[in-house]
Amino acid sequence: MAASKKLATAAVLVSLLALLVGPSAGLLGSGPGCSVFVGWPVLSILNSLICGLLGGNYTPPVRRNPPTGKELSFGYYNNPNNTASYCPGAEAAVTGAVKKAIDQQGRGVGAGLIRLFFHDAFVRGCDASVLLKNTVAAGDNTEREGPPNKDSLRGFDVIDAAKEATKAACGGRNVVSCADILAFAARDASDILSGGRIKFAMPAGRFDGRESFASETNQLPGPDSTLENLKEMFDAQGLSEADMVTLSGAHSIGRARCLFFTNRLSDMNSGYAGQLRAACKSPDTRVDQDPFSPDFDPDNLDNQYYKNIDKFVLFNSDAVLFSPGTTKEQVKANADNATKWEADFAAAMVRMGNIGVKTTQVAGLTEIREVCWRVNNA
Ligand code: HEM
Structure with missing residues (x-):
């Protein structure tokens, strides 16, 4: 009797913990394995506990080669030799959308755009995976639901507006990837929020990915991270x-x-x-x-x-x-x-914009999304 009571209590505890951080933390959802979030308070402890119970392990991030930047080019959409991507008004369309959003919503949204770019880059590289609400493999358990991102990231609406603006600027064609829009938007926000002191060209030519998993947001450092954690990540x-x-x-x-x-x-x-x-x-x-x-x-x-x-x-x-x-x-x-x-x-x-870029169109793996928050033909 006592043993079954203990078992029942343990089951209730596990379910409660699972509810607390469960699917929204990507622990029990799809995606590669059980994730431990290093440097994220409370979550890291709960996650470790649940991962332990489920037999999961902490896997340190897989080291990438330093980004070369060679795959991307400056003025990518201005190159008349590449007819498929030629759209000279593309970058200005993004800048216009960022300016409009900052005028209407305030300068804080510019901060949101710079952070969106960072959170995209560190998880699966700069492929706009952070924007997806739903994918075939992850359901609605995408990066947006990961503990570092949920109820935290902002600026998604600006990226959606910028996407529409690029289509209008490109004669209705779907030419500019969401990953490039994110990079241009972060560049523009840096310019505006620094009062024009941080002005730079952002290379482009990224394709959008088709996968996104909440569990992979454990690649992002947390506010409690030690210097060691930060350096490693x-x-x-x-x-x-x-x-x-x-x-x-x-x-x-x-x-x-x-x-x-x-x-x-x-x-x-x-x-x-x-x-x-x-x-x-x-x-x-x-x-x-x-x-x-x-x-x-x-x-x-x-x-x-x-x-x-x-x-x-x-x-x-x-x-x-x-x-x-x-x-x-x-x-x-x-x-x-x-x-x-x-x-x-x-x-x-x-x-940072060179991290993990996808620069070729591979059926089923990369594309230029029609709408930034969902994959094409979903
Ligand atoms: C070094 C490791 C970093 C850690 C541990 C970290 C962590 C955080 C956390 C916990 C927040 C507050 C989120 C919230 O309260 O919901 C935040 C906000 C922010 N972070 Fe970081 N961050 C790091 C690096 C970066 C980098 C590299 C960038 C961009 C280049 C960045 C840009 C921002 C911005 C702009 C905000 C404010 C966002 C807003 O107001 O919407 N952070 N960060």
């Missing part, structure tokens, strides 16, 4: 430690939820911690990532992030960049030299 994508420090400067814009940093208020400047404690009415309250932006605009993409480290940043993953070592030296250099960081940021965004 960026290295796995073929990005350097220097790229990692440079790109983290994007935390000078946008918002973050209290659940990701209230565990470390005692490590922050006490006055700042007090303000955050007062602001955090619930774990889902969102606060500005940068408390000191000029003109009180929390969406200025600038080197203020490096001046904020380590007592005025939210996450452990931010503060650890100031641990003794090479990352600390780079943080100090970036804090002192805005112009150099801006140039480095532009170059690192281009490198």
Whole structure:
């Protein structure tokens, strides 16, 4: 009797845990294996527990070769020799859609677009897999449902509008991939949010993928990540430690939820911690990532992030960049030299845009999507 009671309690516990992080975390859904989310608070513990019960393992990210960038080209849609992709108005159409969205929704949506690009790149490469709501293999358990993304990413509507705008600019033809639109949009948002200081050309020629799994979002670092975790995850994508420090400067814009940093208020400047404690009415309250932006605009993409480290940043993953070592030296250099960081940021965004690109059309594997949130002929 006692044994069956224990068994029943265990079953209820497992079901509860499964409900908490289950299909939405990609644990029990389709996709490759049982995923452990390193650096994501609560989830990492629950996931490890459930994975343990299910006999799953933590598999560290598979290391990619450093992206070469050779597969893509600048001005890809402006090349009259390639009739299939020729559409000289394509990039301007995306820029127009991004500007319109920022005018209408505010500058925060620009932060959302830059993060969307990063989350796309780190999971299956830059193939717009982050945008899919549904696929044949994963059902509705796609990357959008993964713990780092669910109820967190924003800017999907801007990508949809940009897609329509490119079709209009290309005489109704479906020419511009969603993966390229995402890359152009992140480029444009960087330009606008930096007040024109981070202006760069983004190469293109990416095709869209047809797969997306929530479980694979464990390739994304979490706010509790250690320096080791961060280095391993960026290295796995073929990005350097220097790229990692440079790109983290994007935390000078946008918002973050209290659940990701209230565990470390005692490590922050006490006055700042007090303000955050007062602001955090619930774990889902969102606060500005940068408390000191000029003109009180929390969406200025600038080197203020490096001046904020380590007592005025939210996450452990931010503060650890100031641990003794090479990352600390780079943080100090970036804090002192805005112009150099801006140039480095532009170059690192281009490198990130080269990760895992798919540059040939392979039936059943790649395509140019008609609509960015679903695969063609779904
Ligand atoms: C280094 C590892 C990183 C970690 C652990 C990390 C983690 C996070 C977390 C937890 C949030 C808040 C999400 C929420 O509250 O829902 C966030 C926000 C954000 N992150 Fe990161 N991030 C990292 C790197 C990056 C990179 C490389 C970029 C882009 C280049 C980026 C851009 C952003 C932006 C712009 C936001 C604000 C988004 C918004 O307001 O919608 N992050 N990040």
